[in-house]
Amino acid sequence: MTSTADPSQQVPDYPMPRAAGCPFDPPPPLRELQRDRPVSRVRIWDGSTPWLVTRHADQRAVLRDPRVSADMTHPDYPGQAPGRGKSLSFIGMDDPEHARLRRMVGSAFAIKNVEAMRPAVQRVVDGLLDELAAGPNPVDLVRAFALPMPSLVICDLLGVPYDDHDFFQDNTRVLINRGSTPDERTAAMGNLGRYLRGLVEAKVDHPRDDLLSALGKRVPAGELSVDEVTDMAVLLLIAGHETTANMIGLSTLLLLRNPGQLALLRDSDDPGVARRAVDEMLRYLTITHGGRRRLALADLEVGGQLIKAGEGIVLPNEIGNRDPEAFPDPDRVDITRPARHHLAFGFGVHQCLGQPLARLELEVVYRSLFRRFPTLALAADFDEVPFKHDGFVYGVYELPVTW
Template sequence: MSEILASDRDVPDYPMQREPQCPFAPAATVREMTREDPVGKVRIWDGSMPWLITRHADQRALLNDPRLSINEKRPGYPHMTRSRAASAPHHPPLITNTDPPEHTRLRRTANAPFMVKRVEALRPRIQQVLDGLIDEMLAGPKPTDLVQAIGLPVPTVVITEILGVPYEDRKLFQTASHALLSHESTPEQAREAGQALIGYLDRLFDAKSADPGGDVMSEMAGRVTAGEMSRVEATSMATAILIAGHETSASMISLGTLALLQNPDQLMLLREHSDDPKFVANAVEELLRYLTIVHSGIRRIANEDIEIRGTVIRAGDGVIFELAGANYDAEEFPDPDRLDLRRPARQHHAFGYGAHQCLGQSLARVELQVVYGTLYNRIPTLALAVPFEEVPFAMEGVAYGLKSLPVTW
């Protein structure tokens, strides 16, 4: 027993703190585990010790393995937060908590607006939104906060237009989504935020049912009327799309800008090739790899015993996939600490992998291509207004980001 307790004391807490001097890269413990213990145990908030999978190749194999489940209602599931654990038993079936075939059905109901062709058709509108925001920024005071001026508004405008949610209500859902995703929220705070957001969207569904438009919520309201979705499924799906549709892209816009300002040679390269769509698209992939903003892993539970690298993951064990570990795996991405916009990085796991890969990844890619291909040419003298060490990072959510990014020009 003493040997077990001693070994337990050596299990690292997860998620790990990133190094302040190198906040873009995974924590040192993640890097060490990737090299030396790629199928190891970690301790999460409730004291349980799920497995942590860090290697790129292992994630590719296991994230497509039906022996792992995303069913968050199973005992032993390694929840991200205590508020998520408290609310999970009450969640309706979603694409984020069901396995095939139920997941396949639900994904099909939400997939159409995020198909590549429909997203590409939004590119001119995204460009128009960005250009207008840059005009406002250039006409306003400096220094300014790029998070509020560009990072948050671009994806928020776009996702509200796709869904049919009034942009003027953004404070309500931005505040609610922060509470729902934060590791610091109590179960009560998360429950209140969730109820406020679902109540808001439920009332909006009533309006869409009575007077439908060409937006996704109107489309889902029609599916509810036709009996293809339940009202609870539709409201929950709209909630998930609204939160994911603005949080992660907002973080990537600001963090990508900061990373480029810290790598002026790569920023110059991007400016020089901003008229080359293929170069800009590849630059987006490398920045997604380099930053890997989902820093608290994606979670599964084993349906049956699984052997990998000589280790057996037992049925009922929790499993966490550390995406940044895979994206900094030197076997897949040589010299991973270097930001290299010419690197072929499309095989990264920033959006996860397998059947549950991010629904909105095509939209995120187009938004980032438009921003990264435009912003630094429109404002070629863009620069930090404070020392790098004073830029405030926000690490308390499922995805990390910046509380603000003071810039001047």
Template sequence: MTKPGLDPASAIPPFPVTRPDDRPFDPDASYARLRARAPVSPVRCPAGMDAWLVSRYEDIRAVLADPRLSSRGAGSMHMLPSYDRADPPPGSMIQLDGEEHTRLRRLLIGEFTVRRLAALRPAVQRITDRHIDAMLAAGPGADLVRDFALPIPSQLICELLGVPYADHDAFQRDSEVLIGFEADEATRDAATRRLEDYLGELVTQRLARPQDDLLSRLIARGKAIERPPTVEELATLGVLLLVAGHESTANMIALSALVLTADPDRAAALRAAPDTIGPAVEELLRYLSVIQFGLLRYATEDVTVGGTPVAAGSWVVAAIPSGNRDESVFPAPDTIDLRRPSRPHLAFGFGPHQCIGQQLARMELQVALDTLLRRMPGLRPAEPLAPSAYKHNDIVFGLRSLPVTW
């Protein structure tokens, strides 16, 4: 991604994108200065628009909960030079507000109940053990991203949706295009169309022959509401679930494994107290904050954010990584403390658009990391990672590869 430079005709600084070379898990150092001096500050985004960058925890929560700040620009689209600001496509739940958003979210909420997640846990354990078995049989030595972190959530979301896992290479390539910033508009559009056509065909098949999978259940629930979702809406929802259902979790698994195994004492302490895996995962989610460029919102009317007037028609970026490093909420925020007292973090967002699959992601992380530490106690990075190993230019921060040995 080309880093935006300061426009000589304007005093508006560029959006902060640079991580410290010696601390790759830390967000841009300017966030700490902004929290202290200018918590609601104008920035120029790579997509070309100027926006208000919100850097404090409480202000971020207020932004994400305010119905006057529309999600039509949801995600990190402010980082795309080719961002199309037209109305979102039908079924793009994360870009819809109010009743349109609620209508689609209600279809999905039943997939993420405590009961259903408990029923899924054995499947996550089975998939995790299978990939550890394969690494142990082939090793020592593996790429933890390719051989473990990526296939676990990818295979699970395929099983949930009823997507043949044999097709995962194709949708993984298109998924990588969509979460990156380096592809041109035509390439992104083509990847989107392929995924929508693929899911649209699956939806059509399930309409004719329902099965025991998530798409079939969405269709069944949709028939019971006043305005059933169209095939196009269901296909778009399917793409969202397919992409979001594995990208963030896969990158969190890989980064968390690196953080844990790079420090033998930290790994040993967690291995000795497996009942602490829940709080440890929450701290890793806070510390890593993989949605690295925040969430975009659009002011539909005049609002005040953190004491700063924001005019209707303005763009606002809720800087998730900065909020999760807010000193007023998390003491010593740049230090990872796996026993940190519980305080809600912002890794899954906040408000009506808070990640609907967050409990599934938590469960996958807990099972994957606990099993990895338990079954591979000697696991460690095989070599120092080059800067190019990190996904600095993607919506989701992560690792392209992680060579390990044991």
């Protein structure tokens, strides 16, 4: 076991820029670290130097280790940016509070219950594709399809009026932009919190058939507070539309750049092909960037390196999902690959609660979009597509397409 980092090694800044012309690939320095120094120090925005863990097996080991904490309020937690110290509901908590709150919403995202949503998701997708076909050509696929599709679904599930989508999407953009100031983030979180608290309070008094009403019923029973339900609502609303929307836009572009893979997906009647394609897109793109963050609560060994209690840990899953030890020929897109053990949704007790819904939405999109528009093509030069290099969630700001 190595007890300390080599002081002669330069500590690089994190996050790292991607290589010019390679927008789908992780930054080259991450590849080098994975190969040569898989557990090493990096310097983040506040000058602290947490450990960066780059190999797939080591990341899984950390994420399932009870000796590491996800508590964002801890003073030594390696936060992603200034002004992000408040826990975003249960994903920034440890057990038992994490488990208690997660259980309150777990049944809504159980595989059986999510599968029952398939007809409704299909109707949303078909309706948007009808509008796409009847509208202008070319069109920005992000604005016309990728963003409204998951927003409509999560609004229906939660009981949030979709008419307010511009409001919550605008505030979400502030929260996930690396360039936002602490004051801007605080204001955006306050806007969302006040808005959703008002909805929660209304649903406590007048419940309907939606998830926020179901959670609201727990308030008079003393199982949850209004603040706890509001924090859950903020988390679910942000995660429920932003990540899936970016996956739709970015993976569509990736498939357009890989016509052989797109043809396999479009022309197959086997639903398993779409399911495997979803996992391969999630593995290859891994759009949640900036690394999952943890804090060591006790001394532990990771990849032969001693990490001491109180030290921060950063887990860049985008390079873990390109680990050749886990995925042979990892930089090749292959929708026939068995990629289910990727880390795009994390791992362990904090694994993404909403992953069954995200998988379902992407599967329906992949089986519908390319069949409805078999000649779908990029309507601009690839170099002109604006990528979200400034965000905690990766994607494209616009995707001009034609057919």
